[in-house]
Amino acid sequence: MSSKMYDLIGVGVGPFNLSLAALLEGNCEVDAVFFDQKPQFDWHKGMLIVGTRLQVPFMADLVTLADPTNQYSFLNYLSQKNRLYPFYFLQRLDIPRREYNDYCQWVANELDNCRFGKKVVELDYNESENYFTVTVEDVHTNEQATYHSKNLVLGTGSIPVLPKTFQGLPEENVFHTSKFLENQDRCRKAKSITVIGSGQSAAEAFRELLKERMEHPYKLTWITRSKSFLSMEESKLSVEQFSPDYVNYFYQFPQEKKDEIFKTQDLLYKGISSHTITDIYNLLYEHSVSGEDMNLGLQVLTEVKGIEQKGDMCEIQCHQWQQDKDFTHESEVVIVGTGYRPNVPGFIRENLGSYMNWDDQGRYEVEADYRLRLNIPNQIYVHSGISHSHGVGSTNLGLAVHRNKVIINHLVGREVFPMHDKNVFQNFDADKFNQL
Template structure:
């Protein structure tokens, strides 16, 4: 065990903790270490399809919204890649998903604080030294290492959500959309493919399959329990909900009111882009020319209730939510674009009692600190695990730099990165 006590250890290196590492690089008084079990940075590798973009402008990179002059900005990356003029002529605000992933890899390679191939096994708190002890396992050699720190930042991300009735049939033929590119050959061998879900990932997977349908000859279906295949809210005033101002407003609501508000905001962050909907419709239209009929069915307001396997065919039992009718559908390949959820990492088991919980979820302060059950000099921060306390912007890349600014300012006790109090034109709530 090293004698070094880090100011911060970040658990997990996704875009948010990577952004924190980048913003900390010029902050000399903070000694930080970030740990990730993957061998290198890789952001949703199963969905890095050609033609797909991130759903926020390129300014939502790791650092720009906190420090536009940072050498880790996306524009700095383009300069390093000799691509500034190509980007300038391209005239697009939303960058390819594959390029965003490569940009993050470029940043990670320049940060000695980021250690990959290290799985955090346990975290405990040492009363005598007043610090956290983090034990890791090297994924290649199996070597166990122990590190100590004053503060933790949890950035473990989310895991694929699978409906309960389908969890027991996951296989090469039934998988989450997060695995789509890894299972592409399997889909091309199918006779019938069913995509379940209605968000951006579902639409992108469906469109990719639709483009190849005539080549491989499968039947293609797209089902969702949502009431339709609706676009994401992308008006300028709607986008203001992804701002520090809205975070302050939302965090001030009661727990019960937050739940109610979130349940009414799905299309702020769960819909489909207008461009993707147009691409799908345009292709379906072209395939219908000259009395043709695409071998496709889109069906909304349907919920899977049961699944049965008969001779390598999956028989899905559905209920139509509006008609309250049951019906069956058979397919030999199911792709679950059913979203993601946050799982409490197992490495927190030894400090579980130190953390304040409400209905199995973190209680998160406005500055992203977890509420603890004891008064201690150490702090635990969370990245993208605070949807229920901070609102729809929690998973949004555009707010990552803001959250990291708040975390850095809180730990240092001073304003390292200014945080503006007024960022939007509309007012959320009224003064009391």
């Protein structure tokens, strides 16, 4: 039991809270500590496939967009590792995902305010003295300790979605893309593999399996509900929607309108990077060279309704929704790329739920400056589960740094990081257009 009173305790150390921890390091106005259940920092470990790239420029590192002089910048990481020249000659903005992870691990190891192997299991609020109690369990010893803090920041990220009708099957045969790398050996031994979904995760798994198929000749199929293997919207003017300007524009709408807008924006966060589709097409072409049976199949417009284990094989129940036709497909291994959902741990609702405001869909209400709308004087800042309030860019790495600027400014009560109204070329708000 620690009687010390922190200014801020962070739950989870993914890139979003790690960025906040890095920006707060050395700030004597905020005494903060961050806990993560993992033994060390790891960013979507099962998907760190060699050759995959970050979907944002390296400048969306943990600090640069807030403070380019910060010692925890990606460029300083390169410098400390004596890799500046190779990066300079590489001439690329989109760094390998493995390198981003290594960079974040370097930052996490440098910081004093991040604790790993520590799972937050309970949050409580002391109403008479106005502070939060955070119960933390050591994942190795199971010992619990409690900490006190005036404010909290939730950065618990997302969790893989495995539809109910795909659950309860042998994990070595049916697994989510988030466990791809740990099951790669299993895939190499399989006679047939099917990938479900056509987001970036499914595409990266399919591309890797296509490459490996040159040596491991399994039958490979790819099934998606999407109407096509759609390309992500990556044009320069489109990605200006991942800007503070767009967040501010989006935030002002009533919730119903926000939900309506969000539904039209799926290609900003779903879909496949065009370079990944190009790689896949080139590999398919390579496989077709001999003119023999390719033993490959790609099926769009098809929802997988369920999976059943039958002997050594999985029976995949499919529905082609445009033709309204059902069919089944057999595969030894099934890799499920059906995406992620926000991770809002039960304990947030259990003991603190009554202090929050919830909308009619059970989502918490969030202020423009990323504080939960609470009926107590203390603050809970949130990174996770805010797409409904702050829009499509909420899970974007670059915008997380902007969010941390807002959070720090609010926490400290003054503009530590200057904010600018106009950051991009285009305009979203009609009222502002004629003021140009």
